[in-house]
Amino acid sequence: MKSVEVAMVGAGPAGLLAALAAAGQGASVVLIERDERLGGQLIKQTHKFFGSERQEAGARGFMIARKLAEAVAAEPAIEVRLSSQALGYYSDRVIYLEEPNGLVKLKAERTILTTGAAERMLAFPGNDLPGVYGAGAVQTLMNVHGVRPGRRVLMIGSGNIGLIVSYQLLQAEVEVVAILEAAPYVGGYLVHAAKVRRAGVPILTSHSVKEALGDREVRGAVVCRLDSAWQPIAGSEVSFACDVICLATGLNPLTELAWQAGCRMVYVPELGGHVPWHDDDMRTSVEHIYVAGDCSGVEEASAAMAGGWLAGLSAAASLGHDRGGAELRKAAREELVALRAGPTGAKIRKGLEALSRAGGPA
Amino acid sequence: MRIVSHPILEFQKGRPVKFTFEGQELPGCEGEPIAAALLAAGIRVLRESPRLHRPRGFFCAIGNCSSCLMVVDGVPNVRVCVEPLREGMRVERQEGHGDIR
Numbered sequence: 001m002k003s004v005e006v007a008m009v010g011a012g013p014a015g016l017l018a019a020l021a022a023a024g025q026g027a028s029v030v031l032i033e034r035d036e037r038l039g040g041q042l043i044k045q046t047h048k049f050f051g052s053e054r055q056e057a058g059a060r061g062f063m064i065a066r067k068l069a070e071a072v073a074a075e076p077a078i079e080v081r082l083s084s085q086a087l088g089y090y091s092d093r094v095i096y097l098e099e100p101n102g103l104v105k106l107k108a109e110r111t112i113l114t115t116g117a118a119e120r121m122l123a124f125p126g127n128d129l130p131g132v133y134g135a136g137a138v139q140t141l142m143n144v145h146g147v148r149p150g151r152r153v154l155m156i157g158s159g160n161i162g163l164i165v166s167y168q169l170l171q172a173e174v175e176v177v178a179i180l181e182a183a184p185y186v187g188g189y190l191v192h193a194a195k196v197r198r199a200g201v202p203i204l205t206s207h208s209v210k211e212a213l214g215d216r217e218v219r220g221a222v223v224c225r226l227d228s229a230w231q232p233i234a235g236s237e238v239s240f241a242c243d244v245i246c247l248a249t250g251l252n253p254l255t256e257l258a259w260q261a262g263c264r265m266v267y268v269p270e271l272g273g274h275v276p277w278h279d280d281d282m283r284t285s286v287e288h289i290y291v292a293g294d295c296s297g298v299e300e301a302s303a304a305m306a307g308g309w310l311a312g313l314s315a316a317a318s319l320g321h322d323r324g325g326a327e328l329r330k331a332a333r334e335e336l337v338a339l340r341a342g343p344t345g346a347k348i349r350k351g352l353e354a355l356s357r358a359g360g361p362a
Numbered sequence: 363m364r365i366v367s368h369p370i371l372e373f374q375k376g377r378p379v380k381f382t383f384e385g386q387e388l389p390g391c392e393g394e395p396i397a398a399a400l401l402a403a404g405i406r407v408l409r410e411s412p413r414l415h416r417p418r419g420f421f422c423a424i425g426n427c428s429s430c431l432m433v434v435d436g437v438p439n440v441r442v443c444v445e446p447l448r449e450g451m452r453v454e455r456q457e458g459h460g461d462i463r
Contacts, residue, residue, distance in 0.1 A: 034425070036446070046370050060370070118426045128429075130406040130419025137423035137443070145398040146373035148363045172365050216417045217406050254426070 004030040004079070006315045007095060007108035009086045009257060012040020013301045014293025014308030015114035016068040021312025021328075022112075023077040025321040030106060031078055032097060034085040038072060039065030040116060041136060042301060044143040046171075047164050047192075049302060061301060062143075086115075089261040093288060110288050110315040113258055114308055117251035117272060117294035122156060125211045131218025135165045135248035142172045150244035154221050155179040158203050160188035160300070162248030166196045169246075177240050180207045182226055189344065210237060212245055221245055253295045261286055266358045270351030271297030277358060280333060282311035283318075285361035290315050297355070299340075299348055306335045363402045379449040396442035396453055397423070397430055408432055408442060409456040432456050 006022040008015040011033035019031045037043065045061025059067075072078050084104070087096045095111065097104040119134035121127065131150065133141075135157070138149045153174055155166050158181035166176045179196065184206045186193045193203060206226045213220035225236035252273045259265060263276040264285035276284040276291045283290050292311035293304035310332035317325045340348050365373070376392030383405060390399030397420050400408065407417040408430045421429035425444035434440040435452050438460020442453070 035444070062371075118424065119422055128411070128416055128418060130408065130417055133420060134422050137421060140423040141398060141401065141420070142365060143371060145394050146365045146368070146371070146375065147398045147402045148365060149401070150363075171369050217419070 001094070001105045001107055002030075003107040003109075004028050005108070005319055006030075006110045006112065006312070007032060007106060008112045008114050008308075008312075009095070010040065010114040010116055010293070010295075011035075011038045011072075011080070012114060012116050012293060012304065013042055013064070013068075014116075014295075014304040014311070015040070015112070016065075016072060017305045017308035018112045018114055018290075018292055018312035018315070019078050020068070020071055020075065021309045022316040022321075023075045023312075025313060025316035025323050025325050027077065027316040027319060027321050029075075029078045030108065031072065031080045032084050032086055032095070032106075033080070033082050036082055038069040038080065038082070041140075042068075044136075044139045045164075045301070046143055046168060064301075086257060089257050089289075091262075109319060110290065111261075112282075112290040112292060112308075112311045112315055113255075113276070113284075113295055114291075114293045114304075114311075115254040115257060115295045117253050117298050119247060120250040120252050122209070122247055122249045124209050126214065126218070127212060129212050129214055129218050130216070131214065131243055132212060132245045132247065135161050135246050136251075138244070138246050139165050139168060142174075143168060148172055148174050149246070150218075150242075151175060152177055152242040153244040153246050154209070154223075154240055154242040155246045155248060156209055157181065157248035157250070158186045158188055158193065158205070159248060159250070160192060162246075163188040163192035163196055165246065165248060166201055167192065167199070170196070170199050170201070176201045177242050178223075179203045180209060180223060181205045182208045182230055184228075208232070209245060213239065218243055218245055251294060251298045253298060255295055258284065258289070258291065258295070261289055263289060263291075264361060266355055268297070268351045268354045268358075270347050270354065275355065277355060277361060279361070281314035281329065282307060283314060287361075288318075297348065297351055303336060303339050303348075306332055306339060310336070363404060376447075379447065381447060381449070381451040381453060383453045384455060390447045392448065393446045395423075396432070396434065396440075396445050396447050396451065399447050400442070400453070407455065410458075412458045415457070431460070433460065438462060 042061040042065035292307040
């Protein structure tokens, strides 16, 4: 059986930073990734990041992924395992990995779960028809593989993902007929909303999809207005012709391993659903398991990177590694606070308060 | 459906290969997900649901949701959104749960 001091499950922004942090403190690291490449969902992000220079502001996600992958490759203490799927976590701290050459058992003194999140489904008749696609999937298809999802897209959700993917569809010369938003206001940053509006895409607030049209594939959608209680207004239905209905209605944390490992789970809607309880050092109720990124609460990539960095430092410190770790951890916590400041961070702050009110590890 | 020129991105694609979908020969790029090659060819119905025989297609692109299970080289339940395309692959729509020999 292989053994290592710290293992990360998932090599997206959180996992990459966690690996670099733990290795930088002197720990041996195994970075596990089920895909064939490092970077997670950063590889499909073509928009420029906000924030400070340290948070890679101005860089595009796929460029950040490339830079982080190079940093990981240059770090001899990190072993990367690609095409490696974590199947289970056992009480003796062993992770089972399914790899192209068979099963591998890995004993990790500390495990950091950085498994990310999955797209949330929306309930409406016809939502299983080919042509109803997740926004992340659309982004991967066109930005990584260079294939358009269709010709005319109806976007559901005006959060940052819905707005950004709409703009990216336009860049790929795909028509976006409209962006629907169930709330009476636009969910994402106004700078993104302004960009798609300038390009002529209407954002219809207090609107939702009532039904997908089409027999074998999506051919259109019935859209209706919603009242102040988010209920459909009778008689307000309009049909749109489209061949793709793109769902940007949020993400759910991917927490299977945390559940299976017996981490205490708390339901916090503001964080995307059930998330592992964790302390300020990203440690869960199972003392040798840490968590970071979307699986610890759905946010965006900058917070995932800062959280991953903090989790990597914390896990290394718990094993006695110390290369100025306490100072670095303090700085990382301050960075997270700064990222969540202001009105755009209100929801996540509320979620984290609820998590902390939920009490300690027991 | 392939993007030829893009304002920001350059696509690094694998060498051109041929594969078959339901016996019909199609072009693709080596290493791209099978689903990308099918969608590029305009094929969107990838399988039928086991009980109600509803058509199902691509959905999550991360191998998580099971919407895109197909029969590849006789093996059922292959997640074509993450399975790399290889020369000569035989890809078929899956009906039902798949026959595991």
